[in-house]
Amino acid sequence: MExxxxxxxxxxxxxxxxxxxxxxxxxxxxxxxxxxxxxxxLSDSGAAEDAMQETLLAILxxxxxxxxxxxxxxxxxxxxxxxxxxxxxxxxxEAVIGDVDPERDAFNAKGAWKHMxxxxxxxxxxxxxxxxxxxxxxxxxxxxxLELFAVEGKDGVEAxxxxxxxxxxxxxxxxxxxxAVRKCADAKLGSDED
Amino acid sequence: xxxxxxxRCDCFYQVLSDYIDGELxxxxxxxxxxxxxxxxxxxxxxxxxxxxxxxxxxxxSDDLPADFDVVMQGVMTAWRKxxxxxxxxxx
Numbered sequence: 001m002e003x004x005x006x007x008x009x010x011x012x013x014x015x016x017x018x019x020x021x022x023x024x025x026x027x028x029x030x031x032x033x034x035x036x037x038x039x040x041x042l043s044d045s046g047a048a049e050d051a052m053q054e055t056l057l058a059i060l061x062x063x064x065x066x067x068x069x070x071x072x073x074x075x076x077x078x079x080x081x082x083x084x085x086x087x088x089x090x091x092x093x094e095a096v097i098g099d100v101d102p103e104r105d106a107f108n109a110k111g112a113w114k115h116m117x118x119x120x121x122x123x124x125x126x127x128x129x130x131x132x133x134x135x136x137x138x139x140x141x142x143x144x145x146l147e148l149f150a151v152e153g154k155d156g157v158e159a160x161x162x163x164x165x166x167x168x169x170x171x172x173x174x175x176x177x178x179x180a181v182r183k184c185a186d187a188k189l190g191s192d193e194d
Numbered sequence: 195x196x197x198x199x200x201x202r203c204d205c206f207y208q209v210l211s212d213y214i215d216g217e218l219x220x221x222x223x224x225x226x227x228x229x230x231x232x233x234x235x236x237x238x239x240x241x242x243x244x245x246x247x248x249x250x251x252x253x254x255s256d257d258l259p260a261d262f263d264v265v266m267q268g269v270m271t272a273w274r275k276x277x278x279x280x281x282x283x284x285x
């Protein structure tokens with residue numbers, strides 16, 4: 001088997017052997033980022049803390065099973081994603097992939113908008129809060145894509161790897177997610193106007 | 195996609211995320227800008243999309259809980275306990 005991430009394998013072996021410094025390195029390097037991601041996904045600091053703790057402990061306890069086929073970080077985020085999915089499922093939110101373009105019926109045969117009455121939004125905290133509220137209504141997959149893309153930066157290669165999709169698929173998921181959030185927020189912001 | 199980006203709102207829409215993320219070629223980005231000059235609704239749509247994009251990018255604003263270091267130490271303690279049955283080494 002090809003080991004693509006030998007440094008990570010060595011780090012995992014040290015953890016499996018009980019190396020405290022190696023364990024601390026992983027906990028400190030991943031903890032903050034995992035907490036941030038979990039909090040945005042779960043909208044609950046306590047639940048995010050639990051998911052992060054459980055994930056980090058699972059990484060440390062399962063280090064001997066890490067085989068280096070993916071980066072240790074991606075492996076850890078994979079565990080975290082499962083924990084977040086479980087938490088959301090218990091809340092009644094199923095992990096549904098949003099595979100329909102929110103604007104699929106928005107254009108006429110000539111490719112123009114059927115309804116062109118878009119009104120500018122104010123760029124203030126209220127608008128941002130509406131946008132964030134709409135993000136919470138996204139299917140899990142789209143929400144993960146938006147959050148991971150924001151964490152990983154614009155090329156999205158690692159975000160795609162974490163989600164188990166190609167970078168091209170990630171871009172489509174991102175686009176539909178943003179589009180769905182825009183549509184949701186526009187409906188709320190528009191309906192609030194006098 | 196080529197020149198249709200300039201002429202059609204649906205083609206503009208399809209490349210909007212790529213435009214915002216800087217993933218388009220200079221030529222394609224130029225066609226998007228030309229479309230925007232001719233299409234006020236798409237300009238508003240773009241600005242709304244940008245706000246959505248910015249809201250997703252608020253990564254640095256995560257405020258860690260006050261006891262975050264304690265929480266992290268809790269992970270280490272639980273790991274030690276799992277390995278050795280002793281929560282504090284040397285105790």
